[in-house]
Amino acid sequence: MEQFNGRAIISPTPDLTVDSDDGSGEPNQATTNSGSLNLAFGSGPPVSGAEDTASSSLEGFRESHSTAGISERSADLHARAWRSGTRAAYKSAWGQWVCWCHEREIDPVQSPISAVIDYLTFLYDKGLKYPTINAHRSAISKNHAPLGAVQVDQLPVVCEHMRAIFNERIPSPRYTKTWDVEKVLGAIKGWGDNANLSDKLLTGKLAMLLALTSAGRASELQQLDTRYMCIKDDRVTFHLTKRTKTCRPGKTHMVLEFFRFEEDRSSCVVECIEGYLSRSRLWQQTSDEVLRHNLLLSYVKPHGHVKTCTISRWLKDVMKESGLAAEFTAHSTRAASTSKAMGQGISVDDIQKTGKLVKAINF
Incomplete structure (x- = not known):
């Protein structure tokens, strides 16, 4: 954990992708991507009016805007909507988004949609694959304030941008052959x-x-x-x-x-x-x-x-x-x-x- 604007935020970790074929209650295995980001905290001035980014992590979900007004017990239960592997991947992705925003003096919880688009492009230019970038989009959407009552990942401009990333970098299978x-x-x-x-x-x-x-x-x-x-x-x-x-x-x-x-x-x-x-x-x-x-x-x-x-x-x-x-x-x-x-x-x-x-x- 690091301190940003007097609040705790998640330090970046190597980029994680969720293996869709992994199992069960166990972490679905989150694997390190060779194209991981190397983001460091800058020394710029604090972002004015930034939300408490401690609540941006899934562990702090009870403080999020999406659970505002409900009991602590209900918020705890609500946070279990995501499995452990998904939570691990989202935690890493959200931490990197926070770092990226901090370097540009952007509020990661209430950023303009242009910032989200630029960040997705940034990940694409880093060589990350479509499933990894899509996991980042989902992590941002889960913790970002809705824009016009619409979740970030459902905005037409974000969907179209992800479709462009898919068209330019179509996911390929791990293997082109199997064994006997x-x-x-x-x-x-x-x-x-x-x-x-x-x-x-x-x-x-x-x-x-x-x-x-x-x-x-x-x-x-x-x-x-x-x-x-x-x-x-x-x-x-x-x-x-x-x-x-x-x-x-x-x-x-x-x-x-x-x-x-x-x-x-x-x-x-x-x-x-x-x-x-x-x-x-x-x-x-x-x-x-x-x-x-x-x-x-x-x-x-x-x-x-x-x-x-x-x-x-x-x-x-x-x-x-x-x-x-x-x-x-x-x-x-x-x-x-x-x-x-x-x-x-x-x-x-x-x-x-x-x-x-x-x-x-x-x-």
């Missing part, structure tokens, strides 16, 4: 029987098979809970009780089903789940108070719950062991598995239902 699932499955088969695998290899194998057979995000795999697991002869079903990336009002909790593959037991996800449960039961036979009701546990003592980033690292480790290029992230398992499914003649509708995909065209 068979390469990873072949490496896994070469490891041998589940009973003979080390804790690390068995955990990595299970994480990969879960990711490939469900087209699930690492954040969804992290939520697999043995308390909400149902094992049948041909399948294992998990009910996810927490919020996920695709969770929306009116939609029921997500259910993930994993089916037995009798043709090749070495790559059968159900066989691997059963073998892993037998192994993890030994970890639970201790007198400590470590929580161990999740399916995926740490393979090192005390074998507790793990975070989404840990599961992503496990997937990357398996991909590396399989000889895949380092450019592919753990999230690429979704594209690889759904592409394989389409290549085997599975309908787009079935893939969308299984992978929870918003647009099948992405794959």
